Each structure stands twice: as C-alpha cells, then as structure tokens.
Amino acid sequence: MDLASRIGVQFAFEDRVLKRADHPPRKRASVRAPHQPRLARGNENLAAHHYRAIIESSDDAILSKDLDGLILSWNRGAERLFGYTSEEAVGKPVTIIIPPDRLDEEPTILEKIHRGERIEHFETVRQRKDLSLVDISLTISPIRNSRGTIVGASKIARDITELKKARERQRLLLREMSHRVKNLFALSGSIVGLSARLAKSPHELAESTRARLSALARAHALTFSDGFGDTAHQPTTLQSLIRTIVAPFDEPEHPRIAVSGIDAGVSGSAVTSLALLLHEFATNAAKYGALSIAAGSVKVVFAEEGDAIVIYWAEHGGPPVAAPNGGLGFGDVLSRIAVSDQLGGEIVRDWGPGGLAIRLSVPRSRLEV
Numbered sequence: 329m330d331l332a333s334r335i336g337v338q339f340a341f342e343d344r345v346l347k348r349a350d351h352p353p354r355k356r357a358s359v360r361a362p363h364q365p366r367l368a369r370g371n372e373n374l375a376a377h378h379y380r381a382i383i384e385s386s387d388d389a390i391l392s393k394d395l396d397g398l399i400l401s402w403n404r405g406a407e408r409l410f411g412y413t414s415e416e417a418v419g420k421p422v423t424i425i426i427p428p429d430r431l432d433e434e435p436t437i438l439e440k441i442h443r444g445e446r447i448e449h450f451e452t453v454r455q456r457k458d459l460s461l462v463d464i465s466l467t468i469s470p471i472r473n474s475r476g477t478i479v480g481a482s483k484i485a486r487d488i489t490e491l492k493k494a495r496e497r498q499r500l501l502l503r504e505m506s507h508r509v510k511n512l513f514a515l516s517g518s519i520v521g522l523s524a525r526l527a528k529s530p531h532e533l534a535e536s537t538r539a540r541l542s543a544l545a546r547a548h549a550l551t552f553s554d555g556f557g558d559t560a561h562q563p564t565t566l567q568s569l570i571r572t573i574v575a576p577f578d579e580p581e582h583p584r585i586a587v588s589g590i591d592a593g594v595s596g597s598a599v600t601s602l603a604l605l606l607h608e609f610a611t612n613a614a615k616y617g618a619l620s621i622a623a624g625s626v627k628v629v630f631a632e633e634g635d636a637i638v639i640y641w642a643e644h645g646g647p648p649v650a651a652p653n654g655g656l657g658f659g660d661v662l663s664r665i666a667v668s669d670q671l672g673g674e675i676v677r678d679w680g681p682g683g684l685a686i687r688l689s690v691p692r693s694r695l696e697v
Contacts, residue, residue, distance in 0.1 A: 388405050391406050391482075392471065393480055393481055409462065409485060411457030425456075438481075446469055451463065464485045465486045466483060566592050566594060585619075586626070586628065609686060610626075617649065619643075624645040627640075627644065629642075637695060639690075648681075667688065
C-alpha cells in the first residue's frame with residue numbers, strides 16, 4: 329500500500345473521513361434519493377485523491393501523529409527535509425526529529441492538542457537523520473474525526489535555513505550601514521580639524537577640506553562590493569590602494585604616513601575586501617590613534633613571506649592605546665569577516681606602549697581572484 333493510501337487508512341480510526349479542527353462536520357440529510365450514496369462516495373473518493381495529491385506534491389514536510397506522539401503519516405517533503413523514509417518514520421515517536429535540547433517542546437504541544445487548541449506557527453530547530461540540525465517554521469493543528477473527537481495532530485514544517493541566512497545578512501548590512509554613517513560623520517570632523525591646523529586663510533581651509541573630502545569619497549567607494557562607477561573591482565596594486573585609502577588623512581607638505589616595501593597586484597573582489605580593512609585601520613587611527621593628533625604618524629610596510637603577502641601597520645606618537653574591553657566592536661567584526669571569509673588570511677593586533685601595531689597576512693593567490 330502506498331503512502332497516500334496508508335494516510336487514509338491510518339486516519340480513519342473509527343470513521344471513514346476525518347475532519348480538520350477548524351472545519352466541523354456537516355449534518356447529513358436524513359433522506360436521500362437512491363442514487364445519492366453512490367454519488368457521494370464518488371465525490372468523497374475524488375476529494376480524498378485530490379488531498380492526497382496535494383500532500384504528496386508539497387515541498388513542505390507534512391506529517392501526522394496520534395495523541396501519544398507516534399508518527400502516522402510522512403510525505404515526500406518530510407523524507408527530503410529530515411532524511412527518513414516513510415517506512416522508517418511511520419510508527420516511530422515524533423521525537424526522532426527533535427534535538428535533545430528541545431524535547432520539552434513536545435509535551436507542551438501534545439497538551440495543547442489534547443485541549444483542542446490551534447498552535448500558532450512558530451520557528452524552531454529539528455534534527456535530521458544524519459543528526460544535522462535544520463531551522464524550520466512549524467504549524468500544528470489538531471485533527472478531529474466526524475464526531476468531533478480529537479484523534480491526532482497534523483504538522484507542516486518548512487525549511488527556513490535560507491530565510492534565516494537572509495535575515496542575518498540583512499542585520500549585518502544594517503549594522504554596517506550604521507557603522508559607516510557614524511564613521512563618515514566622525515571622519516568629516518577630523519578632516520576639518522586636520523585642514524585647519526595647516527590652513528593660513530579661510531580659502532585655504534575650504535580648499536583643503538574639499539580636497540580631503542573628495543579623497544575620502546574615493547577611498548570609501550573602494551570599500552563597497554560593487555564599487556561606484558569605474559571603481560568597481562578595477563585592478564590595482566597594494567601601494568596604489570593604500571595611498572588612495574590614506575590620502576584624506578595625510579599632509580603632502582608634511583607627510584605623516586610612510587609606505588614602503590614590495591608591491592603586488594590586487595584585482596577582483598580582493599580589492600574591496602582589502603580596501604575595507606585598510607579603510608578601517610585608517611579610520612580608527614584618525615579617530616582614536618596616531619592620526620588623531622598632530623605629532624602622530626603611521627608606517628605601512630608590505631613584505632613577502634613564503635606564499636603570503638604581509639602588511640605591517642604601525643602607529644607612532646599617538647595617544648596611549650589599550651586593548652578594547654568586552655566584546656568586539658562592529659568594525660572588528662567586519663574586519664574579521666573580510667580577513668577570514670573573503671581573503672583567507674590572518675590578522676594580529678598588538679596594543680603596545682608605542683602605539684597600535686597590526687600584522688595582516690594574506691595568501692598571494694587570494695589577492696588576484
């Protein structure tokens with residue numbers, strides 16, 4: 329007997345047709361014409377085939393259980409989602425798909441089903457046959473027979489793994505947007521202050537500020553995954569990239585940022601990832617570190633060590649620095665994502681008495697992708 333047929337048999341219990349809780353049984357007419365029973369049976373069979381087809385063709389996992397929590401039916405969607413065949417699942421307790429830390433959900437569900445309550449859909453976690461976990465949205469409803477007696481429950485489970493990932497990406501993007509906006513306001517103030525230190529007239533102040541803000545816009549454009557206009561993933565070199573990033577904070581007549589060492593090509597998505605990291609370094613230096621005061625300076629050295637390109641960022645002459653207390657700031661979170669996930673590299677920070685020192689190592693093969 330196939331799964332669709334077994335559903336009908338197992339749900340029959342003492343009546344031929346089960347009714348869902350939100351569709352109570354209709355009263356039957358007391359008198360029928362001789363041909364009506366056969367016609368009614370034909371309609372019932374057609375409806376049963378129709379519902380079985382809907383259940384079997386659904387992408388969602390649809391299963392049913394009795395009031396003891398034993399699985400009575402298991403559609404193909406459930407086979408795909410949880411990894412158990414219908415032969416393996418039917419007759420087993422539904423707890424085979426509930427992880428140990430969520431077993432307390434089932435008694436609560438059964439209690440509500442006994443009381444005839446409809447359970448609003450909720451998000452939870454279930455366990456596949458291979459013991460891996462899957463995020464699902466779950467809807468549970470009591471099932472009544474034709475006399476209104478509760479005889480079981482139906483469950484519809486939908487895989488929301490991609491939805492959860494999309495939510496996380498959206499949350500991360502919103503936090504990144506907030507982080508960037510706050511940084512831009514802070515940097516704009518730093519740039520005005522930096523320009524004011526060297527300007528000899530209001531005109532010079534305006535010109536210097538305008539030039540630095542334009543440089544900041546060019547550097548900022550490089551940190552977006554799609555870039556702006558012609559900046560999108562244009563091939564460049566390490567030294568060209570760092571000079572673009574730090575240009576808003578340097579002083580051509582009195583250089584404060586020294587760049588030395590080897591040069592290497594950077595292309596593809598590595599341009600954006602590396603620009604994001606270097607922009608974060610420069611932003612923090614301008615807000616809190618060596619570039620926040622007139623006497624501070626930064627030294628950037630590019631070196632080759634085996635198959636990796638190493639970037640040394642060292643700040644000198646700035647205010648005293650200390651390792652942050654508590655959890656990582658969002659800038660640190662972005663940096664770690666860019667380093668480990670996108671560049672496959674490593675980053676080490678040292679808050680020494682002389683200033684912050686950063687060592688960033690990236691496989692050369694990841695710089696040109």
